Amino acid sequence: MKCSLVSFGQIEIDGRRFDHDVVIEKGRIRRRKKGPSKKQRAAYGHTPLTPDEAVPWSAPLLIVGTGASGQLPITDELYRAAAKRRVEVVARPTAEACELLAAADRKSVAAILHVTC
Secondary structure, three states, X not given: OOEEEEEOOXXXXXXEEEOOOEEEEOOEEEEXXXXXXXXXXXXXXXXXXXXXXXXXXXXXXXXXXXXXXXXXXXXXXXXXXXXXXXXXXEEEOHHHHHHHHHHOOHHHEEEEEEOOO
């Protein structure tokens, strides 16, 4: 899967541009719905990634793009939920996460990519 952070707030995946966070699961791309995580926003100063969201647990590897500057908070609860499911979470700034995603087998990886901070 070809992926690149085009600019702050914009990502391109397989020739399609998105101006919002995305979730990739089984080769399908959908919008990240942050609503369930917003209740923890005050604690982090920004909406974190939590297991309350529709996290793509279907692959053994979850790549999380933490934004242009790597500022997306990821809660300890998410890491614990991943460990229970035997899913490895690799968090990197989104440009690096895109490189990892491009090199990975589509069947063995899922991703959540943050496009701002």
